[in-house]
Amino acid sequence: MNEIELLEAVQRTVSRRMFIKGVIAAGAATSSVGYLFRGPAAVFALPSIQGSVGRLVTLNVNGQQRRVDVLPQETLAMTLRYKLGLTGTKLGCDRAECGACTVLVDGTNHYSCSMLTRSAVGREITTIEGLESEDGTLHPVQQAVVDEGGFQCAFCAPGFIMSMVALVEANPNPTREETAQALSGNLCRCGDYDKILTSAMRAAEYARREA
């Protein structure tokens, strides 16, 4: 880059150092390293046999033991979506802002985009795909959402539903305000919060009936 032209064209008063700082602050080119999908190319970089054996882990997902090849830095969302084919778990942001990737880990709702897969080894992972019974009966929370005609675009729905499941198990009799608090880690861009709250209240009612 021609420093003199830069200075003339953009700002007459700044130094190259400041410009570089500005560009670094912007970080436009590859701003979200943690969001990247890491796949088979890692093989090129690692001593193959030893590396790949060390990467095989067993995950308990939706009641099944799944053997999967996981890199140390891989997030649970990426493993679920790209290694286990569980695409119901969505990615809506670069990291921990929207809750679309919410799954249950030992019954607690977690952002799977911000949890390393390796830290979920030995724990019970439940995704949206794991809520239905084997005979296709919907989970009471899913049924409540259907009965209320819940969600619009529904990209946030799997995450919200997982948070609702965690809520009704922890607090079977929540107030509307407690429900809003419990779901406040999930974002709905359609702004369908009223229907989401009503669905969650109905979900709690269904869950109480089943209990």
Add this chain to the structure above:
Amino acid sequence: MAEKTIGRDIAPPDLVAKVTGRAKYAEDFRAEGMVFAKLLASPMPHARVRSIDTSEALAMDGVFGVLTADEVPQPGAPNEPALTNEPLYEGEAILAVAAIDETTAADAIEKIRMDLEPLPFVLDPLDSLRPDGPNARLDGNTRIGREVQTIKWSEEDFAAAADGHMPVGQPGDEWSYGDVDAAFDAADLVLDETIVHQSLTHHPLESRSCMAYWQNGKLFIHGSTQSTARTRAAIARGLGLELHDVVLIAEYCGGGFGSKISGSTIMQVPALLSRKIGRPVMLRITRAEETYLGRARPGFQAKAKIGYRADGRVVAMELFIVQDNGPYGRSGDFRTAADMASLTYQVPAMRFGGVSVYTNTPPKSAQRAPGGGQITSMLEPIMDKAARELGIDRVALRHINVPDNDGVFGPRRRGLTSAYVREALDRGVELFGWEERAARSGQRHGSMVTGIGIGVSSFVGGSSGFDGLLMIREDGKLYVHQGIGNLGTHSIADTARAAADVLGMPWDRVEIVWGDTSRHLPWSAVQAGSQTTHAHTRANHAAAMDAKRKLQEIAAGDLGGSPGDYETGDGRVYRRNDRDTGMTFARAARRATQLGGKYSGEELPEDINAMTVTSAQALAGEGLMGVAKDTYPHEGSTFSFVVGFAEVEVDFETGHVVVKDYTAVTDCGTVLHPRSLAAQLYGGGVQGMGMARSQRWVFDPQWGVSFAKRLYTARPPGILDVPLEMKWAAVGIPDPQTPVGAKGIGEPPLGAGAAAITSAIADALGGRCLCRTPLTADMILAAVEGREQPYGPLETHV
């Protein structure tokens, strides 16, 4: 006869897929051998690529190829290419790399040597209008007609800006009607306000990720789009392909709000990269990338001068709007804003001027209630100020101004199909408890001060002239083919109700065919601008009437009598006087196949679109076809209306605003689906609240780079930002000029929500209109404490 489906709460047929995770959005698809693409984004707001060296990147293991701007279509200025050698905003894509995984693609991008020549840039449209101000584009700073031109104002034009007032100079667009000057002279009150409305990114929760591959010369593309038929057409046009060489799969769309109307230019990247390297390519768009590539609502800096009669009637208006256009195309928001102001207040004499100025900020597009949202949220608090000064009730001021069925709007004084805004106001006053609440306005409890707000919002409620296509198959079911998209409004199912009810078909025997252009879809409206409900209840009604006539003719031919003796219902066509004489739809479908001709779609109407013809030809011979173009007459334009009411509490110690209550009442004609209508009223209202209170752009003025490129900085509303319970109602009077009576309702809820909040906050501040959005806590606190605001009165992106 089956129960009518219109007006009932029926869950859309795709809901179970949505709650079980089976619904597949663009990024959920996989193809054999699929690889990943990453974009090299411009780090500068305006630059020219001097040279690019990709050799080191291409030499890496696992890298399959690079796509540069020279390999994508370059539409003529000022239109947007998918990749560019002259980036016009920070984050614009310069090239793309395909690799075996994203890490490798990102590493490869780091290895690309690129020499960029920085060019002058501008973020604030007013800066570009200054005599010596920079232009965002090398060829000019605005578009007039088809041409990119340059408008500069004189120092005298900017004199008003010195004391914080909106300067007015040469416009790019203008119109007027009536004797505006005489009307201002005769006015009892004239208010002259300066308005600043921010630009804001749409941020649908699903970014515009896209996966593409080619088979036998055909492009298969999985994208996120609001429309289906029209997106396929846009992709084909953009890439210079024949329509039949593009298969678009887009059954679900994770939100668009105007940012994905007919797809997205960036879809060309995986398509062309895949063709180049011979593998399926997935391009995942990050949230930060979505900020850059994902479109935004254009901001306004404006002057609103309004003349009133003593009874509150608006007698004259002058609007001058400088619009932040972004770097490409031309946004129509500022013109729509003037039309909406003219309509909502039935302004008898009005002058509009405006200029849409190119800036080096992310590209703009329609965002829910484009133009209408901005002007409604800005003008309503000014209407409140007038009511206060004239000593009249704020609802009364609206009552005297809003349109009825005789309303006209805009410079051409066009008429309306229907308008029942007064009825909506009356209903809202009752439902919200306006009298009682307005009496609480300004009351203080501790540090909390109550504000009561009202917002009247108008927007286009429909188009017409599209095609309907449906089949009654030998299984006796009705298959309604929909070329519109499935963006979450449920209109993909709800507009099919028009067909079900014409035929008296029980809803559980209606199948919706949608979202995949290989499934033979008709030519349809773009799923935008609140067109769909109106346009496609009409088109489906027309197709169902065609099917009904054919059923009646088949029954009469086989069973005797004349076609008019037959009625349809419950999946049968039967004699009116003798219900036992008739046949099932299944049998009629078999007869249609045997008879051929028009009955089975071998002969088609001449006025339907070529795409519908192709789809109908593919379906011909598979049962009884209903196919027709909507030619139902209507005079005047179709508009829907929402009146929003809000109660807020403003904390005078922190500037924080709590929205306590919200009520929305609409005139959108016949209600198709009450629960989905509520979702539009509330959802649009919530988005409006976000626009009024928190959503924004912040740029570093020195480097032209964005600071608000993530959700937590762009700040759309969360569940704790909205009232725990809200109320709604619909006037429910059918529009007399459309067969089902239903008008579109996507857009106007946004302006109502935004304006109810800007109005309520101004009310809590004792009637002081800050006349800008978003109204953040620091701005409110500075106003409460009488301190100077930390930004200039005309400053944007703060």
